[in-house]
Amino acid sequence: MTTTLVLHRGSLRANPYDQWLEGLDSKIVLLGSAQQLALFGEELPTGAPYLHAEALPDYDAGPGVAERAAELIREFGVTDIIATQEFDIERAAVLRERFGLPGQHTDSAVVYRDKWAMKCAAVAAGIPVAEHALLTSPWDLDRFVAAHGLPAVVKPRRGALSVGVAILRTRAELAEWSAGAELTDEHGEPGWLVEAYVEGSMCHVDGTVLDGEIATLWPSQYTYALADFRDRKGRVDIALDTADPLARRLSEFGEKVLAAFGGPEHFAFHIEVFVTPGGELLLCEAASRAGGAGVRDVQRALFGFDPMEYPVRRQLGLPVERGPRRDPSCIAGQLLFTKRPGVLGALPDPALMPPGVLKYQTFAQVGERVADASHSGDFLAAFIVTGADRADCEARIREVERWFTAGLAIG
Numbered sequence: 001m002t003t004t005l006v007l008h009r010g011s012l013r014a015n016p017y018d019q020w021l022e023g024l025d026s027k028i029v030l031l032g033s034a035q036q037l038a039l040f041g042e043e044l045p046t047g048a049p050y051l052h053a054e055a056l057p058d059y060d061a062g063p064g065v066a067e068r069a070a071e072l073i074r075e076f077g078v079t080d081i082i083a084t085q086e087f088d089i090e091r092a093a094v095l096r097e098r099f100g101l102p103g104q105h106t107d108s109a110v111v112y113r114d115k116w117a118m119k120c121a122a123v124a125a126g127i128p129v130a131e132h133a134l135l136t137s138p139w140d141l142d143r144f145v146a147a148h149g150l151p152a153v154v155k156p157r158r159g160a161l162s163v164g165v166a167i168l169r170t171r172a173e174l175a176e177w178s179a180g181a182e183l184t185d186e187h188g189e190p191g192w193l194v195e196a197y198v199e200g201s202m203c204h205v206d207g208t209v210l211d212g213e214i215a216t217l218w219p220s221q222y223t224y225a226l227a228d229f230r231d232r233k234g235r236v237d238i239a240l241d242t243a244d245p246l247a248r249r250l251s252e253f254g255e256k257v258l259a260a261f262g263g264p265e266h267f268a269f270h271i272e273v274f275v276t277p278g279g280e281l282l283l284c285e286a287a288s289r290a291g292g293a294g295v296r297d298v299q300r301a302l303f304g305f306d307p308m309e310y311p312v313r314r315q316l317g318l319p320v321e322r323g324p325r326r327d328p329s330c331i332a333g334q335l336l337f338t339k340r341p342g343v344l345g346a347l348p349d350p351a352l353m354p355p356g357v358l359k360y361q362t363f364a365q366v367g368e369r370v371a372d373a374s375h376s377g378d379f380l381a382a383f384i385v386t387g388a389d390r391a392d393c394e395a396r397i398r399e400v401e402r403w404f405t406a407g408l409a410i411g
Contacts, residue, residue: 002026002079003051004316005072007088009033009059011040015084018049020309024316027051029076031069033059051076060087063186066095073099080316084268084289084308086160089113103315104264104288111261112288115157115193118261125260127253128282130274131196138178144194145174151197154181157190161292162376167197200276202284203240205254205269206291206299208307210314210322212265214258216303218328219250219273220295234401237293238333239302241390246275253281263288266314268307270295292377294334297359297384302328331393332358335383335400338373339364340410347381348407356396359384370410380410 004026006017010033017028027049034055037043044053052072056065072078073095081101083092093109096102111121122129133144135154145152145168154177156164168174185191207217223236240247254271263269270291272284290296290308299307303326310320344364353360361382364370370380383400387393 003029003076004080004082005029005031005069005076005078007031007069007081007083007085007092009036009085009087011036012042012045013040015308017082017312018045020312021049021316021318023318026080026316027076028053029072029078030054031056031065031072035059061186066091069095070098073101082312082315084312086113086287086289086292089288090158104267108262108264108288112263112286113158115155115159115285116190118286119193121261122257122283125256127256127260128280130198130282130284133194134190135181135183135192135194136190137183138181141174141178141194148196150174153195153197155193155195157185157193163374198274198276198282198284200274203246203250203273203275204237204291204295205250205257205271205273206295206307207254208266208268208311209258209263210266210310210320213325214255215310215322215325216299216307217251217254217325218299218302219247219254220298220333221275234397234405235336235338236333236394236397236401237295237298237336238390238393238397239298239328239331241331242327244390249281253283257283257286261286261288264315266311268311293336293379294359294382294384298332298334301330301332301358301384301386330386330388331390332384332386333390333393333397335385335397335404336379337381337404337408338376339370339378339380341370341372342411343367343369344380345409345411346407348404352403352407354396354399354403356385356387356393357383357400358386 006028029051030053032055034057037055059065081092081096083089090109090113093104093106097105110117116134119129119132131148135141151167151169154166168177183192202222203219205219208215220237220239257271267288268290269288271286274282274284296308313320344366363379385397387396
């Protein structure tokens, strides 16, 4: 019998590792986030196949998390580490190397996690990116703006969920950000990047690599800016049609990124790509994990399986049911509403929900006082909607958006 350490941030209900690992003669040791468990109203699992489960505060960036994981590896004789969340990718890779365990190591984990290493790898492979610089002092930002102008985008080197990302549009905003910024991270290294602002739209390419080959890959397009997560409108994100030439160009672009960045034998990926008004494709960011929000659900609708589950099963040698790589047979998208402050007075009647909704979730209860969104994944409600093609899917999403906003009362 083997023992698997699961590092996990987020909802355990949405990631049932005990079910995912069915058929494996292995016990699970879980190290999770106390804050996230409280946020989702969940408790630590008990009983088989969990051998041990605990949650730590300050899980995202706490210096003691990796060392506690190391203690658990030694105590329980851990033979594999599972990490499917952005904050755990590099942490798990370091632990695997330290203890000689299989799976993703730091050579690829750092490229997908450290945005500076990511940009350098992209440039070396001839993949277009926006002009960018590492900020080692406030003068670096001034020099960058002098060369490339405003707006400029500043972002944490190892950030996630759009936390800390800022679009500086004026000299006053530039000065205010510089005055309050701490440019070094907890290790004393440069912790921030600046990038030239890119006009155009944002697309993303999502899928899975199984047994060293691309098993699924398909692009979608955001109709909103990720950093504007306090926008009160519905945020719409829909897969592209199979006949859309842009879908083919984005697919080839995603394949090039994967070839340049590498990765383990089994992993999910999420690649964000700018499309300029002139049609140029520029890499924004790439991650060796499934996309957030409802991206997993959209991918499940497109290809019939959870892109987070299958790489986990294959990493541990378990079988999965899949055929050859193919285009999606339908089109799916997501409609998201981020939280806004106030008391939630009413939600629309689900019995009157328009057709086409595959999944509907709310993240607050009527009567609850809701805080403003703190990051791009801090939702009030989320929908997954399917359609025969992109136009049909968007029409259904807009109908759902009207139904939800008409029945929502918060203030």
